[in-house]
Amino acid sequence: MTNFLAVTWGWNEMVWCTVISIALVFIVLVLLVFVMKLFGVIFAQKPERKLAKVAEKPISDEQLHEEQIAAIAAALKLYKSALHDRESEVLTIQSLKRAYSPWNSKIHGLTQLPDRK
Amino acid sequence: MLNLLQSNFALESLEKFVSSMGFAAFFSEMGWGNLVMILIAFFLLYLAIKKEYEPMLMMTIAFGMLLTNLPGAGLFHEELFAGGHVHWDAFTSHEGIAPGLLDYLYLGVKLGIYPCLIFVGVGAMTDFGPLIANPKSFLLGAAAQIGIFATFIAAYAMGFTPEQAGSIGIIGGADGPTAIFLTAKLAPELLGPIAVAAYSYMALVPVIQPPIMRALTTKKERQIKMSTLRQVSKKERILFPIVIAAIISLLLPDAAPLVGCLMLGNLMKESGVVDRLSKTVQNELMNIVVIFLGLTVGATATANTFLSPATIKIMLMGIVAFGVASACGVLFAKLMNCFLKEGNKINPLIGSAGVSAVPMAARVSQKVGQEENPSNFLLMHAMGPNVAGVVGSAVAAGLLLSFLG
Numbered sequence: 001m002t003n004f005l006a007v008t009w010g011w012n013e014m015v016w017c018t019v020i021s022i023a024l025v026f027i028v029l030v031l032l033v034f035v036m037k038l039f040g041v042i043f044a045q046k047p048e049r050k051l052a053k054v055a056e057k058p059i060s061d062e063q064l065h066e067e068q069i070a071a072i073a074a075a076l077k078l079y080k081s082a083l084h085d086r087e088s089e090v091l092t093i094q095s096l097k098r099a100y101s102p103w104n105s106k107i108h109g110l111t112q113l114p115d116r117k
Numbered sequence: 118m119l120n121l122l123q124s125n126f127a128l129e130s131l132e133k134f135v136s137s138m139g140f141a142a143f144f145s146e147m148g149w150g151n152l153v154m155i156l157i158a159f160f161l162l163y164l165a166i167k168k169e170y171e172p173m174l175m176m177t178i179a180f181g182m183l184l185t186n187l188p189g190a191g192l193f194h195e196e197l198f199a200g201g202h203v204h205w206d207a208f209t210s211h212e213g214i215a216p217g218l219l220d221y222l223y224l225g226v227k228l229g230i231y232p233c234l235i236f237v238g239v240g241a242m243t244d245f246g247p248l249i250a251n252p253k254s255f256l257l258g259a260a261a262q263i264g265i266f267a268t269f270i271a272a273y274a275m276g277f278t279p280e281q282a283g284s285i286g287i288i289g290g291a292d293g294p295t296a297i298f299l300t301a302k303l304a305p306e307l308l309g310p311i312a313v314a315a316y317s318y319m320a321l322v323p324v325i326q327p328p329i330m331r332a333l334t335t336k337k338e339r340q341i342k343m344s345t346l347r348q349v350s351k352k353e354r355i356l357f358p359i360v361i362a363a364i365i366s367l368l369l370p371d372a373a374p375l376v377g378c379l380m381l382g383n384l385m386k387e388s389g390v391v392d393r394l395s396k397t398v399q400n401e402l403m404n405i406v407v408i409f410l411g412l413t414v415g416a417t418a419t420a421n422t423f424l425s426p427a428t429i430k431i432m433l434m435g436i437v438a439f440g441v442a443s444a445c446g447v448l449f450a451k452l453m454n455c456f457l458k459e460g461n462k463i464n465p466l467i468g469s470a471g472v473s474a475v476p477m478a479a480r481v482s483q484k485v486g487q488e489e490n491p492s493n494f495l496l497m498h499a500m501g502p503n504v505a506g507v508v509g510s511a512v513a514a515g516l517l518l519s520f521l522g
Contacts, residue, residue, distance in 0.1 A: 009278075009279045013279075014269075014270060014273050014279065014282075015270070017269075017279075017520050018266045018269060018270055021266055021513065021516045021517065021520065022262070022263060022266050024369075024512075024516055025259050025262050025509060025512055025513055025516065026259045028365065028368055028369065028512050029255040029256065029258060029259040029505070029508070029509060029512070030255070030256065030259075031364065031368075032252070032255050032361065032365075032508075033252045033253060033255045033256065034252075035252075035360060035361075035364065036248070036249055036252035036255070036357075037252055039249065039353050039356065039357070039360075040249075040252070040347075040353075043350045043352050043353045
């Protein structure tokens with residue numbers, strides 16, 4: 001591997017290093033732009049093709065139109081949002097049984113008031 | 118009979134105890150330096166706690182600075198890392214310097230372990246979706262890296278060595294772990310000031326960037342509305358980290374540790390099959406490493422290295438680096454608009470997000486954009502250049518390392 005520091009660094013070397021580095025940063029990232037564009041072409045176009053295929057099929061009279069589907073969806077949404085949740089009315093609080101220990105004893109956790117008799 | 122009054126034992130013991138106290142060392146040579154450093158540590162703690170300037174790292178850095186400058190504590194010894202090398206013999210020998218806790222922890226910085234582990238966590242927390250949806254953002258991320266190299270030249274002109282200039286320049290990348298990774302390799306003697314400068318300016322991104330963004334754009338440009346980003350498929354999200362890690366590591370092997378770790382973390386998140394690992398690197402691992410990294414980087418800020426004119430120059434250069442990087446991003450976005458069709462134009466405000474500082478820089482783009490047009494939502498568009506900036510600064514660090522390392 002080239003030892004760049006073996007070269008005495010002066011202004012020439014500094015300027016070249018800067019220019020080359022900026023150029024390389026751009027080259028690497030431009031390369032990544034193309035790679036990601038390629039990604040887009042491969043992966044993002046597939047759903048469009050599917051859609052195109054679907055669109056090519058003629059709509060028969062029995063099939064629903066987009067407006068009808070939207071109207072049904074809106075009606076269902078309104079209907080469901082008007083419904084209240086029905087509770088099962090079953091208590092689901094889990095009962096815990098712990099062995100007695102003075103560390104978790106409730107009586108020891110309470111402030112003991114002085115007995116004024 | 119015991120003659121207690123005539124015995125010097127008590128006096129000598131007391132004198133010995135007093136002279137061994139850290140307080141006594143404040144009155145020795147360079148003792149004032151420690152005192153000044155402790156005051157600086159207090160100031161940084163104030164910024165971290167009260168002003169919330171990058172508190173996660175600023176607080177630990179400041180506390181490391183405090184610990185290392187407490188005379189007599191012996192937690193950190195610069196001598197063990199003198200000349201930019203680890204003196205392993207001193208760690209194993211039982212004579213001479215007894216290594217302190219921070220000496221051992223600092224090995225993680227010196228060997229480049231902590232920044233890479235942090236990058237695994239950063240990768241797991243980063244959504245590269247906006248970048249995949251709009252790959253042009255990579256160009257804005259590249260343009261913002263010009264700030265690094267402009268500062269590299271400027272620092273050299275101010276009398277720093279090329280290695281030191283490279284380490285100062287990387288502050289412009291606005292990426293703490295990258296700055297620490299590169300500085301620990303090229304100019305470890307400047308690690309303290311560079312880390313403080315990098316994190317201080319990252320916290321000040323909302324103050325530094327808006328005036329530059331407004332000065333370089335017209336009202337009309339700031340109002341540009343960008344089209345909605347396309348949906349990114351899961352396949353793309355999974356393949357992205359694998360492909361990017363492979364390409365960049367093959368092109369720039371010196372950038373492989375940072376980019377590789379960043380992409381590993383992202384793959385953990387996007388694959389969705391290692392949820393436990395993803396959560397661990399985002400939380401527990403990241404938090405533990407941040408503590409070690411902050412403490413040890415702060416520990417390198419001893420009075421000998423920090424209290425010098427070089428620190429002031431680094432602070433000045435740091436702000437230049439941030440300013441130039443932000444300006445280059447904005448100007449490059451304007452340049453791109455010259456070649457883009459009407460309707461596809463980009464809002465130049467997202468260019469400034471090309472400096473990393475995720476997600477602060479993207480938020481600044483959103484905020485400045487909404488000042489001009491409240492119905493304009495630039496956040497997701499700005500996240501593209503923002504995460505491209507992370508990749509770009511890692512590439513720039515790899516290049517500087519290959520030239521100067």
